[in-house]
Amino acid sequence: MESQNHYYGHSSALARYAGLTRPRHLPGLLQHGWTAASPLDTHFRDFPEVGRPGGRSNRSLFVWSHESRSWDPAAGDRRSVAIGAPWHYLCAVVGARPAGTGTVILPVHGIATQPLLGDHAAVARAWAETEGPSTVCLYHVEARDPAVVRAYADAGHRLVTLGTRTDPAFLGRLHALLTGAARVVSNRLSTPVVYAASLGIDAAVTGDAMRLAGERADDAGSLAGRWPEFYEAGTAPAARTAVARAETGADALLPPEELRRLLGWDRRQAGPWLDHWLRAPLSRTVTQLGRRASGPGERAPSGDVPSLSFGAWFVAATEYLPRPLGSAPAAPAAPLPVGPTA
Structure with missing residues (x-):
């Protein structure tokens, strides 16, 4: 649904496990990292209507686990579906x-x-x-x-x-x-x-x-x-x-065919594509502008660092813009070397 679904190559890992050669858009939001708080309040906070009763019923919150010590899904006000971390789907493919x-x-x-x-x-x-x-x-x-x-x-x-x-x-x-x-x-x-x-x-x-x-x-x-x-x-x-x-929900992994069905990858759908390119960017823009308008003045509340200039804030905000989906290599690549610079 939104660009965060494709962070870190997660959608590629799910696609390869599901038997697809390229990732597709998801009908909802995918947790993109381990968090010491509820993903509903962190990763998914900018889309509060997804997973809520009366909200968009055809969009889901895909989390890694309902067994994490960081949150209790029963205490949340939005419904989520535990499918396991994309990490484990990649591990299953690589062996x-x-x-x-x-x-x-x-x-x-x-x-x-x-x-x-x-x-x-x-x-x-x-x-x-x-x-x-x-x-x-x-x-x-x-x-x-x-x-x-x-x-x-x-x-x-x-x-x-x-x-x-x-x-x-x-x-x-x-x-x-x-x-x-x-x-x-x-x-x-x-x-x-x-x-x-x-x-x-x-x-x-x-x-x-x-x-x-x-x-x-x-x-x-x-x-x-x-x-x-x-x-x-x-x-x-x-x-x-x-x-x-x-x-990480290692025991929540779904069989390939069930994962394809749950993510809507067993059929072609226009909705997730429209979400990725149109609806989600518009929603994110409204949220970011509102957050900027109500943000701190010259300094952050803690006094650690000055608040971001408009230019720096704009650059950070554009990281959420959608982009074409790339596909990860079939086999894991080596990390990239970093050398000291003057």
Whole structure:
């Protein structure tokens, strides 16, 4: 229905599992990452009528799991359908891989509208001491920041990235990265950590969690309280894997023919196409303009950073514009190398 359905190559993963060579539009909204809150209030907040009684009955909210500790579907005011994470559909297509080697680190990342605050050099050095020189995967935002790249390179780490979230090869690159590792580490509980653990890969959260602009100091700490299995060194690997499988809906996967039927991919439909190119962009534009009009003045409420200029806000808002659907490679591609720049 909307561009977020195709983030990270998720629609490509679903399509290949369903026996299609190219992705199609979805009749609703697809959860596009692990979240420490309800996806109904985060990923789907800009389309509040979808899934609501009396709303558009032919559009659904497709979530990963109804077993996550982060939310209770029975307490929500919108109906959702648990289908499992696209990650597991990709894993089912790719099949088992040899045991990986070495450590992969995926630092918490910022976004255009919410930068990451903290000392990257100190975090990079601390990981070099505890994990040894490792492969560090930077989100595309930090991969374009010369200071961040130098901080990790100077600490002896090898740097890669996975592309932007609109790159259909993103999930395949992440799969190659995680399954090629013996250990996966981040300083914040996040999607790739949960993905790795769901496959039985040693995964842990260690180091300074840093802070996103506007975030409260205790926000990161609350994650450790709710998901201690990823923070406590003595946790049995099987216990961590069980939690990760529940969070990602590993047992909710549908057979290919049922997935095609549920997503309307067993027939041609004009509605999802019109949603993607016309209705959803119009709805998103109205929401974004309203949010901009009621936003902060010269500084964000926390005082962390100045509010975005109109130009910067406009660039961030256009990331949600629809674009033609690309198709991911048939086999997972390797992550993209990142080199230090002057």
